[in-house]
Amino acid sequence: MLSTLLFLILALSSLVSAGAMIYFKQPINSALSFIITLLSIAGLFALLGGSFLFLVQIIIYAGAVVTLILFIIMFLNIKEENLPHEPYKARWILFMTLLVSPFSAILISTVNSIKFAPLHLENFGSIKAVGMELFTEWILPFEMISILLLIALIGVVILAKKEKSHD
Amino acid sequence: MIDVGSFFILGILLFSIGIVGMISRRNIFVMYMSVELMLNAINLILVALSHHYEDLNGQVMAIIIIAIAAAEASIFLALFVMLFKNARSLDANFFELLKQEKHND
Numbered sequence: 284m285l286s287t288l289l290f291l292i293l294a295l296s297s298l299v300s301a302g303a304m305i306y307f308k309q310p311i312n313s314a315l316s317f318i319i320t321l322l323s324i325a326g327l328f329a330l331l332g333g334s335f336l337f338l339v340q341i342i343i344y345a346g347a348v349v350t351l352i353l354f355i356i357m358f359l360n361i362k363e364e365n366l367p368h369e370p371y372k373a374r375w376i377l378f379m380t381l382l383v384s385p386f387s388a389i390l391i392s393t394v395n396s397i398k399f400a401p402l403h404l405e406n407f408g409s410i411k412a413v414g415m416e417l418f419t420e421w422i423l424p425f426e427m428i429s430i431l432l433l434i435a436l437i438g439v440v441i442l443a444k445k446e447k448s449h450d
Numbered sequence: 451m452i453d454v455g456s457f458f459i460l461g462i463l464l465f466s467i468g469i470v471g472m473i474s475r476r477n478i479f480v481m482y483m484s485v486e487l488m489l490n491a492i493n494l495i496l497v498a499l500s501h502h503y504e505d506l507n508g509q510v511m512a513i514i515i516i517a518i519a520a521a522e523a524s525i526f527l528a529l530f531v532m533l534f535k536n537a538r539s540l541d542a543n544f545f546e547l548l549k550q551e552k553h554n555d
Contacts (some may be wrong), residue, residue, distance in 0.1 A: 287451060287452050290452045290456060290457075294456075294460050297460070298460070298463060298464070298467070301464055301467045301468075301487055302467060304480070304483060304484075305474070305480060305484060307480075308477075310477060310479035310540065313477075313479060313480050313483055314479070314483065317486070317487070320464075320487065320490070321490065324464075324490050324493070327457065327460070328493075328497055331457065331497050331498055331501040332501055333497050333500070333509050333512075335509070335513075336497060336509050336512055339513060339516055340516070343517075343520055344486075344490075344516065344519075347520065348486070348519065348520060351524070351527060352479065352482075355527045355530060355531065358531075359530075359534050361540065365534075366477065366540055367476040367477055367540060367542070368541075369475070369476055369477075375474035375475075376470060376471075376475075378474070379469070379470040380470055383466045383469050384466070386466075387462050387463065387465075387466040391459050391462055394458045394459060395455065399453040399454040400453065400454070400502070401451055401453050402452055402453060402454065402501075407504060408500070408506065408509050412506055413506060413509055413510060413513070416506045416507065416509075416510050417510050420507070421507075421510050421514070425514075428514060431517075431518065431521050432517070432521050434521075435521035435524050436524070438525055438528075439524045439525060439528045442525070442529065442532060443531065443532075
């Protein structure tokens with residue numbers, strides 16, 4: 284009963300803040316409502332028993348990625364005339380919703396035809412279990428991610444460095 | 451009473467909102483956050499599957515997706531800073547300027 288109530292609250296807040304995120308004109312309002320979406324999804328991870336993933340979602344997504352977005356938005360000093368001119372934004376969103384909703388209706392009816400077991404609340408995604416899985420079976424993807432992060436670091440430094448003047 | 455299917459339906463709805471935001475907006479920050487929203491919806495479905503099968507592989511995949519999204523965020527934001535320096539605008543239509551400037555060198 285408690286898990287149903289928690290699921291309803293978290294699902295409603297994530298859907299409402301995601302809808303607000305794509306509607307706001309100012310990017311800083313979108314980023315702030317995106318934080319609410321991410322925290323609600325972290326709560327849903329905890330409801331599904333992934334306690335380590337709950338921590339990772341809060342620390343990396345809400346703590347690092349969205350903070351980086353907010354930092355860049357404040358650093359760029361965006362004025363009203365820098366924003367794109369979107370006079371038909373609400374009409375576009377309505378039209379795309381009408382276009383996308385049949386596909387999600389098909390997916391939802393497919394999911395509804397499957398019989399699932401009810402939610403059992405036990406913590407099986409503890410840090411030890413996830414770490415054992417990550418460092419035994421998934422060791423190659425783990426090492427490849429370190430190379431990917433190094434490549435991203437080098438790429439960002441090359442993109443952000445000042446260009447030499449050609450005179 | 452909720453089951454794993456409710457999490458699937460929520461993931462599908464969040465993914466659809468991400469698609470709608472990606473296509474109908476021209477502000478690059480909102481487009482980028484829509485991509486992140488789609489990644490989060492996929493993560494939610496993976497964790498729900500992991501709970502359904504009582505298998506930890508889904509959670510490990512979600513952790514790897516989060517690491518890739520963090521690498522992606524740095525490159526996206528460096529591109530946004532470059533675009534804003536060149537065009538003084540957040541309009542996604544100005545992304546063609548990056549190509550032209552490379553051509554003029």
